Amino acid sequence: MQHQSRMQQTATPGMEVANGMIFFRKLIEPGCAPEETAEDPTTLRGKVAAAKLPEDAQRAAEAEIARMEKTDPSVAEYAIALGYVECLLSLPWSDMAPASFDLHGAARVFDASHAGLGQVRERVLEHLAAHALGASRPFSLLVVDDEPIARANLELVLRREGHHVEVAANGEEALRRFDGQEFDLVVSDLKMDTMDGQQLLEAIRERSPETQCIIVTGFATVDSAVRAMRSGAVHYLTKPIDLDDLRAAVADVLRGRRARYRMRAPLLCFVGPPGVGKTSVGQAIAKAMNRPFVRLSLADLRDEAELRGHRRTYAGAMPGRIMQALRTAGVRNPVFMLDEMDKMGQDARSDPAMALLELLDPEQNDRFLDRYVDLPFDLSEVMFIATANDTSRMRGPLLDRLEVVPFAGYSEDEKADIASRFLLPRQLREHGLVHPRPVVADEALRRIVRDYTDEAGVRGLERELARLCRKLARLHMEGHAPLPAGLDAEQVTALLGPARYNHDRTGGGQHTGRATGLVWSEKGGEVIFVEVSTMGGSGQLILTGSLGDVLKESARIALSHLRSTPDVFGLRAVPFDRLDIHIHIPAGDVAKDGPSAGVTIAAALVSRLAGRPARADVALSGELSLGGSLLPVSGIREKVLAAARGGARTVILPRANAPDVANLRATVQRLPRIELVGSVSDALEIVLAPAAQPATKGGLDA
Structure with missing residues (x-):
């Protein structure tokens, strides 16, 4: 007790801060053993030397260790430096999951864990096949030399290094080899008949600018070396060739060529309603590629610093969530899922989407900079996959870097x-x-x-x-x-217990002034009802039901089209200037927007104004133009499946959506009858019954 009292009396404020930061790091850094926080600089220096860090990371770690050696362990700066070095040691700078991919095995993984994927399965397997082919493709080399023995020796040495090697006896033959294929590297003699190495080098630069060249010669001069290097040669070797120098030169060239085989295509973004298997497909991809799976939820992420980390000058600074996830994965090539990307927030200080622009761009993410680590980290080997429920809320530049893979609802x-x-x-x-x-x-x-x-x-x-x-x-x-x-x-x-849902919501029968519509939201397809009521007034249009601006415009377009063509719909006797028209879509607590309800609104309007009952079991979806044409809409699969769940017997869609309907019929067996029409008048002939009373009376008796 006396010893503890003396320790408490001699504790300094700096020591309290340091001990507090060490304790805090124990809580937030899993796997950080208590004895590691007490390591001295000498032990850390040995760990840094054994870790084989990149050159810039090793210099930064050694600089921090040198600072620790000059700092009293009781002050806060010592704990900050210790935490930074431990962070550098824990990151997977060079650790890679072993390349293992079998396309047939991947197909078996998907078939064993998923059903009803349809085109999603094919698109994912195509993406994986492209990744595997690019990663497994050997480097292609061309050896050009007019001496058969030298040519054979070079071919043998380079084949032993695991490269695909072809040979040519002169420059003209070498150029013919470029027909229909491309080489990563050409190793060419300088002095040859008909076309020497200098001329070949210039011809290659015109035909295949991406191909690198190494010149070898037994007549080396300063002038020839200068000319070769100015023409684009990356190395200049003299004969007799030292095989170690040749291997080193080839390895140096090809090390920089590996980036060519990384996927530069847009990253996949799985978009669909909740519960359709977006996350589980990502896990299946990781299993098929034998890589760790990392999931990072971006829902309500507002601060960019959560992704990029905080600078070490701030108290309690730590790496961003990207680096923390990679540290947990233990390799720098996991399958990384960015979940709920459409739910990211934004405040006045920063925009997390801007950090993702660098993260997801294959041209930039090989030098991703976390503010805490403050060193470039190569993320180009990470396979990023994004998920979202609705892309309409995503920023344009961010969406441009993604390839949307739609996940439809299930039948x-x-x-x-x-x-x-x-x-x-x-x-x-x-x-x-x-x-x-x-x-x-x-x-x-x-x-x-x-x-x-x-x-x-x-x-x-x-x-x-x-x-x-x-x-x-x-x-x-x-x-x-x-x-x-x-x-x-x-x-x-x-x-x-009793059934929770009555899917025969359409109920059959006929209703005047009410039409059945189909909409698509982030939760999938839904059945809605558009109700119209009329009353004496001054020609006012009233819209209720928590409607968005686009849907309100659709209602105005529908009314304008009916007023401009009253004879087509039997509305000549309707006094529009003395009627107030009220359009309502029930479920007012749910926000609704989009153009696909235009034809449904037109059907409900004509039903009320002309006194023609609308069939409740006929559902409509289509954008209406001012001239009465039906324009194509999206979410056809979700809408038709919603109509089937809701008990609709017939679905009316724009004729331009015929390809979507054909794809749907190929994957789903039991569907309602689908009618494809080109105009609103054709749609109304199907959904509306003949008028039961004069049009004027029907228009005023609301």
Whole structure:
């Protein structure tokens, strides 16, 4: 106790700060052992020497260690320097996951863990194949020499280094080799008949500027060396050639050529509603490539410093989340998923999207600069994948660096297949229902999909399956009944209770002044209803239902088209200047925007003004032009699947969306009848019934 009291009396403020920072680092740096924080500079210097850091990182670490040797361990600066050196030692500067890729194995990984991916599976496998081909491609060399023995010796030496080598006896033959292929490096003799090495070098520079050249000669002069280097040669060797010098020169040239084989294509961005498998596809990619998987959520990220780190001059500074994730992965080539990219925030001080511009640009990320590390770090080997629910909220320059891969919602058949193959077995294992394992009938799974979920993905479906398993586990543990060998649809309904969703929302029948529409949001396709009411007034248009500016414009366009062509729709007798028209889309607490409701609004307007009931089981989607044409819209798959869930029997879409409909029919078996039309008048002939009363009366009796 006396010793502890003396220690407390002699503790300085600087020591308290240093000890506090060491304790704080123990909390935030996993894997930082307590004894490492007490290492002396000599031990650290040995670790730095053994770590084989890059030259600039080693110099920075040695400079910090030299500063530590001159600093009292009780002051805060000592702890700051210690933390920085430990950070440099923990980063994977040169550690790489071993290259291992089998395209057929990757396909098996996807098929064993995913269903219903469709074109997404093909696009991902194409991306992986391109990565693997670029990484595995050997360097291609061309040896040019008119002496057969010298030519054969050079070919043998370079082939032993693992390169693809071809040979040519003179310059003209060498140029013919460039027809239909490209070489990374040409090793050429200087003195040759018909075309010497200098002329060959100049011809290569014109034909293939990316090809590097090494000149070898037995008649070396200063003038010839100067001319060769000015013409673009990167090395000049004299005969007889020292093989070690040749290997070193070739390795030096090809070291800088490896960047050519990195993927320069836009990075993949998986875009789709929640629960469709975007993150699990990223994990499957990592498994197929035998690389660690790192996920970084960008949801509500507002401060750029969280990505780039804080400068060491600030108290409590630490590396950014990018470097921390790489330190956790332990290699510098993981599969790195940037999740929820569309939900990034922005404040007045900084914009995180600007940091991502450098991070995701293949031309810049080989020298990524974290403010804490303050040294360039090569991220070019990292395979970045982004995810988002909706690209409309992403910054244009950032979106330009990404290749959007759309993830569509699943049909009822696909959901039942996913539940049977993946979700249900996993939930049964997690709840201990494996001895024996209950068998859930296919019709029971469809009942769960249809009556207890309403989503584009399968996240809610898995929750319902987990709820079912919990009820089975409780019944078994309470001793009410042994585990049933099989569950049919009626038993599932008895366990889960009344249906939560009525998917026959359209309800059939006909309604005057109400039309069924289809919209797409970040949650997938949805069925909406557009309601129109009229009343005496001064020609005012009232729009309610939490509508966005684009949707309000669609309503004005629809009304303008009807007023400009009243004879086409039987509206000549409607007194527009003495009517107030109220357009409402229910679910007012949900924001709605987009142009695809234009044709639905036109149908509801004509239904009310002309007194022609609209079929509730016919759903429409299409952008309306001022001339009455239907323009193509996006999200066709999600909208049609939403119509099927909602009980619609017919879907009306623009004729320009025929390719999207063809792709949908190729992947989904059971669909509503789809009508492709080119104008609003054609659409109204399908959705509207004949007028039940005179148009004037229908327009005023609202």
